Every structure is written in C-alpha cells, then in structure tokens.
Amino acid sequence: MNLPEPYRLLIFLAGTLAFVGFHAAYLVWVERKGAGRFQRRPGPTEAGYAGLLQPIADALKLLSKQVIVPPTSDAVLFRAAPMMVMAPALMCLAVIPFGETLVARKVNFGLVMVFAFGSINVMAIMLSGWASRNKYAIISAARIVSQNVAYEIPMLLVAITLLMMMGTMDLQEIVRKQAGWFWNWNLFQLAANPLMPVTFLIFYICMLAETNRAPFDMAEAESELVAGAFTEYAGMGFGVFFMAEYANVVVGCSLATILFLGGWQSPIGWLPGPWWFLAKMYFLIFCVVWVRWTFPRTQFYGLLNLSWKILIPVSLFTLVLTSVMLKLF
Amino acid sequence: MFTLNLGPQHPATHGVLRVKMTMDGEYIRRAEPVPGYIHRMHEKMGENRTWAQYLPNTSRVDYLSAMHYTHAYVGVVERALGLKPPPRAEYIRVITSELNRISSHLVWLGAFLLDLGGFTPLLYAFDDREKILDLLEGITGARLTYCYYRFGGLCNDVDDTFVRGAQEFVAYMRPRLSMYQTLVTDNIILQKRLVGIGLITSEQCRKYGATGPVIRGSGVAYDVRRVEPYSVYPELDFDIPVFPEGDSMARYRVRMEEMAQSLRIIEQALARLPDGPVMAANVPRVLKLPAGDYCYAVEAARGRFMVRIVSDGGEVPYRVKLRTPSFSNLSLFEETSRGLLLPDAIALLGSLDLVIPDVDR
Numbered sequence: 001m002n003l004p005e006p007y008r009l010l011i012f013l014a015g016t017l018a019f020v021g022f023h024a025a026y027l028v029w030v031e032r033k034g035a036g037r038f039q040r041r042p043g044p045t046e047a048g049y050a051g052l053l054q055p056i057a058d059a060l061k062l063l064s065k066q067v068i069v070p071p072t073s074d075a076v077l078f079r080a081a082p083m084m085v086m087a088p089a090l091m092c093l094a095v096i097p098f099g100e101t102l103v104a105r106k107v108n109f110g111l112v113m114v115f116a117f118g119s120i121n122v123m124a125i126m127l128s129g130w131a132s133r134n135k136y137a138i139i140s141a142a143r144i145v146s147q148n149v150a151y152e153i154p155m156l157l158v159a160i161t162l163l164m165m166m167g168t169m170d171l172q173e174i175v176r177k178q179a180g181w182f183w184n185w186n187l188f189q190l191a192a193n194p195l196m197p198v199t200f201l202i203f204y205i206c207m208l209a210e211t212n213r214a215p216f217d218m219a220e221a222e223s224e225l226v227a228g229a230f231t232e233y234a235g236m237g238f239g240v241f242f243m244a245e246y247a248n249v250v251v252g253c254s255l256a257t258i259l260f261l262g263g264w265q266s267p268i269g270w271l272p273g274p275w276w277f278l279a280k281m282y283f284l285i286f287c288v289v290w291v292r293w294t295f296p297r298t299q300f301y302g303l304l305n306l307s308w309k310i311l312i313p314v315s316l317f318t319l320v321l322t323s324v325m326l327k328l329f
Numbered sequence: 330m331f332t333l334n335l336g337p338q339h340p341a342t343h344g345v346l347r348v349k350m351t352m353d354g355e356y357i358r359r360a361e362p363v364p365g366y367i368h369r370m371h372e373k374m375g376e377n378r379t380w381a382q383y384l385p386n387t388s389r390v391d392y393l394s395a396m397h398y399t400h401a402y403v404g405v406v407e408r409a410l411g412l413k414p415p416p417r418a419e420y421i422r423v424i425t426s427e428l429n430r431i432s433s434h435l436v437w438l439g440a441f442l443l444d445l446g447g448f449t450p451l452l453y454a455f456d457d458r459e460k461i462l463d464l465l466e467g468i469t470g471a472r473l474t475y476c477y478y479r480f481g482g483l484c485n486d487v488d489d490t491f492v493r494g495a496q497e498f499v500a501y502m503r504p505r506l507s508m509y510q511t512l513v514t515d516n517i518i519l520q521k522r523l524v525g526i527g528l529i530t531s532e533q534c535r536k537y538g539a540t541g542p543v544i545r546g547s548g549v550a551y552d553v554r555r556v557e558p559y560s561v562y563p564e565l566d567f568d569i570p571v572f573p574e575g576d577s578m579a580r581y582r583v584r585m586e587e588m589a590q591s592l593r594i595i596e597q598a599l600a601r602l603p604d605g606p607v608m609a610a611n612v613p614r615v616l617k618l619p620a621g622d623y624c625y626a627v628e629a630a631r632g633r634f635m636v637r638i639v640s641d642g643g644e645v646p647y648r649v650k651l652r653t654p655s656f657s658n659l660s661l662f663e664e665t666s667r668g669l670l671l672p673d674a675i676a677l678l679g680s681l682d683l684v685i686p687d688v689d690r
Contacts, residue, residue: 039452135333139355139671214446215518223341223444224672295518297446299672300355302521 012104016093023250024243025055027285031246034289058239065235073232074131081128082233082240088117088124089247096254097172099264099274110171111159114255118210121248122148125212125219128241129229140228143300144219147209150307151216155206157315158199161322162259165192175263182267187260191329193322195314200260202315204284207252209303211245214292218300253284330358333671337366341444341675344685348662348678350671357674360666362659368689375638375649380406380616381480383646387636388474390651391687393436395475396422396429397629401636403478404559405625409618409640410480418482418607419561424495424598425465425477426560426627427591431502432461433630434584437682441581442513444679445522450513457505464494480616481609495599499592506589514585523578527677529665530575537664538657541632542587543681546580548573553628564601567594577680584682617644631655631682655687 003011029044029051036043044051069075095110097103107113122144129141165186166174178185187200209216220228227233230241257263257280264277298306336347345366351359371390375383387402388395400422407414414422435458439451462472468491469477469484477484513519534544544551552569554562570586572579618640626635632654639648658681666674 035448039449040456041452135331142354217446221446221672223446224675226340293449295447295516296442296522297672298518299522300670302518 009104013094016090016104020090020093020247020250021243024246025059027246027249028058028242029055030285031289031292034286035293038290038293062236062239067237068232068234070132070134070232072133074133077127077131078232079237081124081131082237082244084124084127085121085244086240086247088120089244089251091117092251093247093254095171096251096258097175097263098277100272102264102274103172106170106172108168108170108173111163111169111174114171114251115156115159118248118251119148119152121244122210124244125229125241128233129219132229132232134231136225136227136231137229140219140221140225140231144212144229147212147216147218147300147303150304151206151209151311154202154307154311154315155210157312157319158203158206159259161193161199161315161319162186164319164322164326165189171258171263175258175265178262178265179272180265182262185260185262185265185267192325193318194325195318195321196260198314199318200256202311202318203256203260204287205306205311207256208288208291209307211248211252213245213249213288215295215298216303217292217297218303221297223297249285249288250281253281253288256284257281335360341678342685343440343683346659346683346685346688350674352671355671357666357669357671360663360674362662364656364659364685364688366689367686369686371690372649372651375646377645379644380618380646383649384479385474385476387651388476389686390653390690391629391631391634391655391684392473393433393684394429394630394634395471395473396426396477397627397634399476399478400426400560401625401627401629401634403480404627405623405636405638406480406616406618408625409621409623409638410613410616412481412609412612414482414609415606416561416603417486417605418609420598420602421483421487421607422478423560423562423565424595424602425468425475427594427598428461428465428495428498429475430591430630431588432458432465434588435461437584437630438509438513441679441682442519444675445519447513447519450509453509457502460498460501464491464498467491467494479608479612481612483607486607492599492602495595499596499599502588502592506585506592509585514581520578522672522676523576523581523680525574525576525578526673527577527665527669527680528575529661533661533664537660539632539654539661540657541629541654541682542580542583543632543658543661545569545571546583546680547575551633553626553633557626559625559627561598562594565594565597567597577676580680580682615644617642618646626652629654631684631687632658651690653687653690655681655683655685656690659683659688 033043044054047053047057069078092114094104095107095113125144126141129137189196212219230238261280264272264274266272266276330353333350333352335350336342337345347363349361350357371386387398390398435454439454442450466472468487469475529547531547531549534547550569550571567590570583572582620640620642622639624637626633635652637650638646641647
C-alpha cells in the first residue's frame, strides 16, 4: 500500500484495534460454543443466529453495570490495572505481520518487542490482585508472579533457538524465510533442530501458561480463589480483563504461527496471504479452547515442577543442540 | 499468617459450609470447619410429628441419597413394630437404593472434578444421572427427595417400563464407566493432583467415626451392607471395593468402583425380582410404636446412616437421632488438612463428598 506514512499508520492502528475488539468479543463466543460442543450441549443460541449476538449482549450488560471500587482498595492502581492489561496486547499486535505488507509498524526487532510487552500483562494482573486488598486476590497475585517467572524462561530459550536459526528479529523477515511448501516452515526444520516439534510444544505450553489459560489458570482458579485477582472487579473492569485474556491468546497464537507455522505463507506453495495466517491462528486458538475444556487444572507445584524440571532443561538442550547443528552443517 | 474464610459462600464448599483457615502463604496451618448455617432442626421436628408425618423429612436430610435415608427410617419403624415387608418390596428397595447410590456418586464425580478445575465431566455425569432421575420419577413422582418407601413396603409397585428402563440403564452405564476410566481417571493431571495427597489413615477414620468411601479408601472394609446386613443384601453377590492408600485417589477409586458394584446389584435384583404384593398386610392404621429404643443403619452413599428412635408408646416419637455420615467425615478435615496447600485441601474436601445439609441436619 502506497499511502503516506502517517495515514497508513493511523489506518493500521485503527485496524488493529478493531481486530482485537472483534476477536476479544467473538473468541468468547467461540469458547462458549466450543465448550458447549465438547459437553454435548448447544451453547448460546438465544441472541441472534446461533447466539452470534451474545458477545454484544454480554458487553452491553457489563457496560451498564456499576464499576465498584472497594473503599479499602488502592483506587489508583485498581483503576489502572485493567488499562495496563489491555494496552500491551494492542502494542504487540502493532508489530505482528498478518500478510506480506499487512503490518502496522515494521520494526526490525519485533520479536523482542512482543516479548517485552507480553510480560507487562503479568504485572497488570499482579497489580490488580495487590490493589484489590482481598486475600484471594493477593494469593492469586503471588501465584501469577511465580508462574510467569517460571514460564518466561523456557519461552525465551525457545525464542533464542529460533533466533539462531533465522538470524533476524524482524517478524516479517522470519516469515519470508519460511516461504514455499510447508516443509519450509520452522516446525519442520529438522536439519537445524531435530527436536523442533518438541520446541513448538514447549512454546505452546508456555504460551498457555503466560496467558493464564487452563490447565494453567492458577490466577483465576475459580474453585479455589473465587475469581482470583479479579474477585473485586465489577462491570467493565472485569470485562476488560476478560477481553485482555483473549487478546493475549490472539497475540500468543499469532506469534506461534509466525515463528513455527510460516505466518502468511501457504502450505502448498501458492496463493500466500493473510487468510493462511488467520487459518493457522484460528486452529491454534481452537486447540487452546480444546485443552481448556478437556483437562482439569494443574496443581501449582506441578506447574512449577513442569517448568523447572522438564521445560527449562529440554529447551536448554534444544538450544545447545541447535547451535551445534548450525555450526556443523 | 492470616485468616482466610472459605465460605459460607464459596464455590468449593458446595453449600453453606464455612471453613476458617489459618494460612501461612498458601499452606494451611489450621482449618476449622464451622457448620450450622443450614441447620434445619430435623431431629427436633421429629418430636412433634407423628411417625408417618416425619417420613418425608428424612429424604431432605441428604437430598442426594434420599432413598437410603427413608430406608433407614422406614426400617427402624418396621423393626419397632415387628413388621416384615414382602420380598418384592425388599428387592425394589434394593434396586432403587442402588440407583440412588449411582446418581449420588455421579453428582459427586461432577462436583469433584469441578473442584479440580475440570468443567466438562460435570455435564457428562449429570447427563447419566438424568437417566436415573427419569427412571425414579416414573415410579416415585419425585426427582430428588423421594418418599417411596412406606412402613411395611412401598407406596406403589413398579411397572414394566421401570424394569426395562433399569435393565437398559445397566447396559448403558457399563461402557460409560469405562469411558470415565479412560478419559478422567487415567488423565495425568488428575493423577498428579490426587495420588498421595490428602492422606487419611484408618486410625483417623476410626477416631472420627468416618464411614463410607472415606474409610474404605483407607483400607478398612467397613460397609453396613456387609457388617450389619439389612434388607435382601445378604442374598446378593457384590464386592466391597477397598483401597488401602488413604489418599484422595483411593476415595475416588472406591466411588468409581462402587458404581460398578451397584450396577451388579441392580442386575441381580432385577433378575430375581419376585412377584407378589409390595405392602405388608398387617400394617396398623394408627401407628403407635411400643415403648423402647430402636436403631437401624443403612449404607448411604456417603457412609453409615443410622436412625435411632426412642418411643414412649405414643403416636409421636419421644426422640429422633440421625447419625449422618457427612458430619463425621467433615470432622476429619481439621486434622488431615494441616500443612496442605489450599488447592490440595480443596481436593481433600471434595473427596470427602460432603452434603452440607447432611452435616447440619
């Protein structure tokens, strides 16, 4: 597109906002429909055709509710937390390339930027728990910090592994290098890293843990901590956390698509374009929903054991293996 | 160190139970159950109702195993009067009781998995339970608080629809149980969360009078159907599942295995179902129990349920005492939850399978 830079940027930012808004709303619908199908029931059917207006009805309900700030809470942080959880997800999407030219901002260190902003989300949830002055919320805040410290490490190790293979941090460049048939995707680069599918699995598990999705939804463990860090939030304050969760899932799945599944590249070598990107991303999102409605929640120390005893050693091993392979061949 | 009030309104307590927890971070130093929020004076109500009027009360004590509770009360009155229900009535009592046991365990399965954060099994379990409720609704008219047993028999006979439906249910439920085995029991996350966690020794069970799947999950083969046989249970062939580990997984396995055993009992009882009346002929019109002190215990879904009545020879009980299993099982919690993490304690609480109205009575 040959628009002057300021207009181009404006259009793309509006587009990103719309993209996040649409997905945050309709992934709720997907989740509820998906949960319904997994549980042999129809899910929402009342509002609109197949319940398609349900997210809008939910949003209207949440918007019409009073935003209650508990008198004992730290009012400034309590209000700031929902904003801080939503903004980083939007920032991440600004550098994510959906197509050959379909990217809001070309940044040659896009990967670092996504990881940097992706971590802020954790701090926001921690703040919300702390500011609520609620015992359940504080337990949840403590959990989320240790969980994310544990899962950031293997995720970054995986990112470094890929970085070594690709030699660039530009997300567009990473996708361009995976052009052609699907065996050119990073997921199948077994010559550089024979354990590539394992690496992908580690990335996916870490992504689930980073976005607090089941079976790692320690922070929101509703049968233990009521609603965890969000216990005291009402109305749209809660709604924003809810949307941010899905926005983060979108970011996580987009990143997995770019890093492992060739982004917008076509699996059969022709007609590359954003539709492939979306198809791959939706498949990964579907798997997130699938996992959530299939597994019970993990135990907290089980989660940390998994990270420190399995994921970190394995991802370190693949890192070393990749560097050796790259040096040798 | 801080105090955390789990309940009276909390998703994990399945009712209005309050547990006052002294926590050190996420570790529990002391968890003190505070029951009494749903105390309904069932025992006191017995003292100003006639023997027959009190009968529906018993099915409201533990609403998930109403059949067993009415069975115990009907049994104690029959014992006092020296009534013997006809064999057909006894067999139907066993069939309906065991169906009720399965439906109660299915609710537990769903709720327990919900405590562990798995939402889907709840809907599958309730789907299966629905079939039992439909069957029992057909003969009793109620879906939850059955009042089907009468002093000396049953209020009405079962029809062919029920018998066929029960046979079909047995055939339907067996593959479902093996499905639960592969999809739920063998799940690695479930195994990690239950094996070796929430240990209860047989000694502790004895100390607090815990019964039912809790004591059988600690290696003691105590089942009222065996140790104090009642109804026609001695004529039927079934096993008492016992697991010696004493962890949450053992209690889980006991209940899953019990469902299979209940299916066996139902199958045999249906095959042997004799013809004849369902009501004893010599039931007096006005019930006046001879003065004395009587007991009758049954194996309810949660353990030993015993009714003790004292009669002064009148139309109204002098005293009714209900020995409910949930109360004894809950009293274990304080000792066994010490030092556990909050989610493990919730798994332990779930594995005790409490019905809070049964605790408070």
